[in-house]
Amino acid sequence: MAYKDLTVLIVDDFVTMRRIVRKILRDLDFQNIIEAEDGMAALEVLKTTKVDLIVSDWNMPRMTGLELLKEVRGADNLKDTPFLMVTAEAQKENIVEAVKAKVSNYIVKPFTAATLEEKLAKIIPR
């Protein structure tokens, strides 16, 4: 499927960061982009909307990216959703935890559209 037909959910508590990720996704021709401000909000969205890709920050109030990932992987209807974790260089070590929780892949910020595309190629069947 072409990127433009996929629905992406961006999860980040920082508005500016969501906008940056949105912009980069747009550069990659994604058209349907939804935002959520933390894991809880993301789960709300996921209840009602079919999402083809989740791009989530790790560090968020209320529900972290890892907790969200576990919720997603634990839900029958969501467990196969590609999940890309956004992390910072300093927190990269923690990624092993996310990998154990079946994250599809991760990306270290700041990243470029090219890096993102590379990562997406690994996790979205085209």
Add this chain to the structure above:
Amino acid sequence: MEKILDRLVNGVIDGPDDLAGIGECLNILDELEGQNGSAGALRKEIEKVRLIFKRLILEESSDPNNDWLMIQNLLGSLKNFSGPGEALGSAAAEAVSGIEPESACETGEEDFFASAAIDSGNDIFPDQEVTESTELQDPELLKDFIEEAKEHLSTIEMNMLGLETNPGDTEAINAVFRPFHSIKGVAGFLNLSEIHELSHEVENLLDSARSGKLAVTDSVIDLVLVATDILKGLLEELESGQSGRKVASPVVKGFLEKVKTFGGDPAAGAGIPVRKVGTILVEHGVLEDETLPDIAQKSKVEGTKFGEAAIEEGMASPREVSKALREQRHNIETAQSVRIDTRKLDNLVDMVGELVIAQSMVLQNPDIKKIKDQKLQKDCSQLNRITAEIQRISMSMRMVPIKNTFQKMIRLVRDLSRKSGKEAQLKMNGEDTEIDRNMVEEIYEPLVHMIRNSVDHGIEMPEERTKAGKDPMGTILISAEQKGGNIVIDIEDDGRGLDARKIREKAIERGIISELDQFDDKTAYDLIFHPGFSTKDKVTEVSGRGVGMDVVKKCVEGLRGKIEIVSRPGRGTSFHMKLPLTMAIIDGMIVQIGAERYIVPTIALKESLKVSREAYFTVQGKGELVKVRDSIMPLIRLHNYFNEEPKHRAPWEGLLLVVIEGQHSYCLLADEIVGRQEVVIKSLGSLFEQLPGISGGAILGDGKIALIIDVKGIISLYEDSSK
């Protein structure tokens, strides 16, 4: 175990890129290890696989393909461990030697990993990372980032101050850590290297605090607060478009040096107190205070959360723990929100005001009123309800809790008391009281002035307080409360109180009053609001109050509010501020003067009354006076100022409005009171802005316009003309 091994070898992983597969595999390894905890050789093998996996995951492998081969071999060799116990030893050795030729060199490999781990733990990669993304040059984005970052910085401040009282509160550390982390993240994208680096260092510092490696001491808090200030400065520079070079480099560099030399002392973190959940559970009567350390110890040993440990020990039920957790989370949780341009909001509120007026114009139209249709009447009251609700909601959209403003004061008190060698704390009450966001900015300055005064002049030095039998730690209580259409803010200190005698002396010395003037103490206190009363240094010498208090008064009055002082010598002083909830609407008394109606803000009114003929008299040189009970006050004929032909010229026929300005009361003469109503204030436009005696206009229920009387302005017109 056989089964587990089968699952492993049967290939859960597609290749070195398949993170999900690797994850699955790691989980299986955990399981395997859990079952064969004591088998040393097996454990060693598993550890080896883990190391390589980690290397692959973190993309730190120098040769992924070789690593992939090694993994396959190692997993295959695990199959050889078929029985428990030490018998495995030889099989393990065999397996290891079996792969040795293929892997480059085992010891070298481990060294490589060790150093890689250290690198990624401590090193910063800003240069390389930042240069990677450059195409994000969006001014709009930058602007919003500045805005958002500032907002987050203010939460950092308040959480930091919370940490000061409760240094072990990991959730609070997290709440401070998170914004730095987010700011750093965005700064990386936007190429703001200084902000990036600074927040990165602070993040590191907080990370060690979070993991318990560093105790949150006063100096850590100071450091973070300084960082917050520098960041704010950097953001402001960015905002003003000065490309961030002026303050930036030297300050940031100096600060970074400081952070880096701030070594984490591992021993210092040992005394982190029990999590708040425990405290909450004690408060709920679920746990005993004495049991907390045991549970904490258990949760530490087993790596579980405190609540989980308490449940496992059978000391609390899951329901009780979740209740405590909810309570703990309660303060952090924020409602979901949308950002809206405030101009849009203001317009909305304006238009809703118009809607309410338009509705009453329609409903009060005589022709409509004549219609005696029940359905219409029902529909009208329905419409009324809906518009009232819309008005309420739209007003509430502009309301924000006063909390943020109050919380900034904590920092102020802290800084001021530190500087002056005093001990003072700020307590607050009613910080959830909501206030028009336009007002928030306006009351900030006056609050700062008053608190500064309380700390500088009210609170005594610790020794002095101890001598007076008080707690050496002074307390300033700041509280807010909604009363009717007003918000009442009190600032109360338990310091030495005002000295009426000294104030009087001072006022005489400054020529504000003459020695013959007789005041009670309360009136004397009000003298400190007099513009000529004091300058900062002079007041400090006589240890009075008065730093810019005239400014405070002016501000409060500009907001159509009132301020009062109550003071008890030796016990403290309190400022009592009464402000309208919003600047867009006032509670007004509508009075008739001649053919027109005018609005007098109720906040300015003390009372309204009718007097007998005997109460009115004239005195040579003083003009017309009215005696209300025991006090005599000048009479101001409002119709003279608005050029109206009044219904009643005789004061005992008309209505008198008693107002207070400064130390004096005045009587305003109007014809009659028409009613009391909340009105939406409309500016009269720049042409009439400076019109003395008028502060604005409003549209009344029947669609006619009424002018809002500026009481203070009228009085000064009166005073000028009678001189």
